[in-house]
Amino acid sequence: MIDRNVIHCGDAQQLIQAVPDESIDLVICDGPYGVSNNSWDHIGNVQGFNLLLIKRLSRKLKRGGSLYLFGKADCLDFIDYRPFLRLRSRIVWYQPSRLGQGRFGYTNNYDVICYFVKGDRPNAFNLDDIRVPQLVELGHRLRCERVPSVVNGPFGKTKFNEKGKNPGDVWGDIKQLTYKSKELVNRGALHTIQKPERLIERLVLASSSVGDIVLDPFAGVGTVAVVCKRHQRNFVAFEINPDFVGIGNRRLADVEREGPVLNFSGHKEDISQDYRTCSAGR
Numbered sequence: 001m002i003d004r005n006v007i008h009c010g011d012a013q014q015l016i017q018a019v020p021d022e023s024i025d026l027v028i029c030d031g032p033y034g035v036s037n038n039s040w041d042h043i044g045n046v047q048g049f050n051l052l053l054i055k056r057l058s059r060k061l062k063r064g065g066s067l068y069l070f071g072k073a074d075c076l077d078f079i080d081y082r083p084f085l086r087l088r089s090r091i092v093w094y095q096p097s098r099l100g101q102g103r104f105g106y107t108n109n110y111d112v113i114c115y116f117v118k119g120d121r122p123n124a125f126n127l128d129d130i131r132v133p134q135l136v137e138l139g140h141r142l143r144c145e146r147v148p149s150v151v152n153g154p155f156g157k158t159k160f161n162e163k164g165k166n167p168g169d170v171w172g173d174i175k176q177l178t179y180k181s182k183e184l185v186n187r188g189a190l191h192t193i194q195k196p197e198r199l200i201e202r203l204v205l206a207s208s209s210v211g212d213i214v215l216d217p218f219a220g221v222g223t224v225a226v227v228c229k230r231h232q233r234n235f236v237a238f239e240i241n242p243d244f245v246g247i248g249n250r251r252l253a254d255v256e257r258e259g260p261v262l263n264f265s266g267h268k269e270d271i272s273q274d275y276r277t278c279s280a281g282r
């Protein structure tokens with residue numbers, strides 16, 4: 001058994017074992033990519049590393065639970081994850097204005113976020129909570145929608161929605177943090193560490209519901225924990241660097257002072273139920 005709503009300081013590979021099987025609704029796994037100079041990022045074979053993680057983490061997911069795995073373009077190459085999880089999307093997180101420019105090849109302008117589900121269908125996909133502005137002009141869209149193939153065809157249910165559109169699988173609307181970002185905890189956390197809250201928010205809101213349990217094995221400075229607290233999700237988080245754990249705890253205390261945001265149905269929910277209760281009855 002492991003406490004929830006705490007960032008545990010230690011090695012994720014060991015701490016994961018203390019998480020009960022099939023107790024987790026969502027995993028957000030933003031660990032080593034195998035590309036930076038950080039000592040924790042020196043892994044020989046990123047694909048082998050990811051396969052082992054997928055295998056271990058899938059055991060912890062409930063049926064219908066989701067897992068997002070961050071990485072570079074090749075992070076799943078030549079590994080067979082299919083016995084464990086179903087890959088639903090490779091989301092491209094597009095960052096056109098990277099400072100580091102390639103000299104001997106093309107500048108890398110994206111990360112991938114692999115979206116997996118345990119089983120055929122996700123328990124949660126809250127599209128209305130993550131809609132983004134429509135790009136087409138309404139008049140044009142309505143004219144297109146009046147043609148018979150749309151009215152009577154398979155796209156009839158995906159008509160113009162005033163609340164916005166599905167964000168799709170290429171996300172260029174969320175920028176990487178820069179030295180000027182208010183959100184940045186310190187300069188050392190830039191690039192390979194801290195992710196924008198908006199990015200994590202999209203994953204949490206889409207793939208979990210109020211009161212669910214989110215596992216973050218590589219918590220960094222606690223962005224997933226912060227977003228979960230703000231949106232009344234429970235979290236179980238691990239981080240090996242005690243300084244980052246300290247920063248994460250300070251950010252959580254700030255959220256505590258702000259108070260939780262109202263959820264989309266307009267009420268605050270009690271998430272203080274015992275972790276054991278959530279994982280019981282499987």
Ligand SMILES: C[S@@+](CC[C@H](N)C(=O)[O-])C[C@H]1O[C@@H](n2cnc3c(N)ncnc32)[C@H](O)[C@@H]1O
Nearest residue numbers: 011012040193194195218220221222223239240
């Ligand atoms: C890419 S960062 C995560 C950033 C996080 N999403 C955020 O926004 O703050 C990866 C983190 O994993 C941590 N880490 C690496 N290996 C670990 C391990 N075996 N156990 C726990 N944490 C680990 C690193 O210290 C680093 O903070």
